[in-house]
Amino acid sequence: MTRFALDRLAHPIVQAPLAGGxxxxxxxxxxxxxxGLGFLAAGYKAPEAVAAELxxxxxxxxxxxxxxxxxxxxxxxxPAAVERYASALCDESARLGVALGTPRFDDDHFGEKVELLRRARPAVVSFTFAVPADEVVEALRDEGIAVWQTVTTPAEARAAAAAGVDALVVQGAEAGGHRGTFDDAAPAEIGLLALLQLVAVSAPALPLVAAGGIxxxxxxxxxxxxxxxxAQLGSAFMLTPEAGTSAPHRxxxxxxERTALTRAFSGRTARGIVNRFLREHDGEAPRAYPEVHHLTxxxxxxxxxxxxxxxxxLWAGQAHELAESVPAGELVGRxxxxxxxxxxxxxARAGA
Structure with a gap:
């Protein structure tokens, strides 16, 4: 069964999934x-909502x-680490007049979403945070769905290649939002240009989609x-009228404003624009995803x-200030x- 290949695109432009709004x-x-290739974010959504959006x-x-x-x-x-962080956020709760959420560990309806997408058959299903089991990759590919994996190190690229994925989303440290690093205890901080060169050697048979600061x-x-x-772009599309980006985020x-990596909002390392909450709580935020996400x-x-x-x-890549408020289709063409x-x-500069 023929699966989607990047050479089918009229333009080599991929819109990052942009979960969370x-x-x-x-x-x-x-x-x-x-x-280009548009993406929906299934993260944080019920399977029914994903089906409706598709x-x-x-x-x-x-x-x-x-x-x-x-x-x-x-x-x-x-639990003690999460409880300590919850105590540290009591002032935020009082300031905003809302109770903290209930922290819990869950898999974001992973199995249900995979089964939904296996039946719905979008052109591509991409995974972030970990390589799914071989049988998951095989089941999707058997339905003609191309499977992509986000990687942030050469070792992750090799693991994804071994699992049989069709392409790699190579996420440099410049990227906004959550780091795709498999082990958040040691989030990778390799810049995109260096990472592209390393991954091209580590997984030479797979096409690469570059992400981070573009x-x-x-x-x-x-x-x-x-x-x-x-190239996969996220921040560049966040000011388009079609995006659901909130007014303060826009x-x-x-x-x-500069960006920084933090676990303060979700318990997992992510890049966002520095604001008061990040400055005040970054140092005390535990490595606890998705518990902290639900808490905050x-x-x-x-x-x-x-x-x-x-x-x-305020998730954003390092060059976020270059974003423009233009329609998404116009932006792709430009x-x-x-x-x-x-x-x-x-x-011409190279003498070609």
Whole structure:
């Protein structure tokens, strides 16, 4: 059965899944209809919601679309560590007037989502945080679905290749949002350019999708020149009208504020724009995902409703201030055209 291949794209542009709000059916459909590959984020959503969003995309376009799934692994965190962090957040709870969430360890409905997608057959299913079991990869591929894996180290690339995936999303440390590192006790901090070179040697048979800090056509061109078959952009799409990015998050993205890695919001290492909550709680946040995610969810929801950018997770890549408020389809076309122009300029500089 023929599976989706990157050379089928009119433009080598992949929209990052953007779990936690910015991901919408309208965004994924617009990117795919424009010749890129749009993605839906299944993370944090009930299987029924994922099915509904996939149906909405298909009502808008017949172009291929991908769905990203969190493969939550590991063991539950020590309850005492989570309890200490909950105590440290009491002032935040009082400030926002909402109770803390109930921390719990779960797998984000992993099995149900895999079965749903096996039946629904999107063009691509990608996994983040861990390589799924071989039988999961095989079951999806048997349905004609291409399986992609996010990797942040050469060792992770080798493990994914051994599992039989079809492509690797190579996530550099510049990327916004959660690090895809398999072991969050030691999150990888390798920059994209270095990582592309290392992974190309570690898994030479697999096509690579470059992710991390890419915001414009020149960045896309650089990734392609470094060996990637396509570039995945997240922050670049977060100001588009189709994205579900909240108003305070949109305002922060347009600012030149620096980013940092933190576990303060979810208990797992992620890159976001530095704000008060990150500064005050980063040092005391335990490695406890998804327990901390559930603990802080009501705080973040209340802060978003109030427009309080100092108490929400402002996920963003290191070049976020280059994001533009343009329609997603227009952005895809511009990125592709600018990438081609940048490659021509680079070839001329190289004497080609």
């Amino acid at each position: 910015p991901s919408t059916a309208a965004l994924a459909a617009a990117v795919s209809a424009a010749g 149906g909405q995309v298909r009502a808008r376009t017949s172009a291929p679309v991908g769905v990203n799934v969190f493969a939550v692994g590991g063991e539950p965190a020590a 915001m414009n056509g020149a960045g896309v061109a650089a990734a392609l020149a470094a060996g990637a078959h396509a 305002a922060a993205l347009a600012s030149p 969810a009501p705080l973040r929801a209340a802060a978003r409703e109030r427009g309080d950018a100092d108490a929400i997770n 990125l592709a055209a600018d990438a081609r122009a940048a490659l021509r300029t680079a070839a």
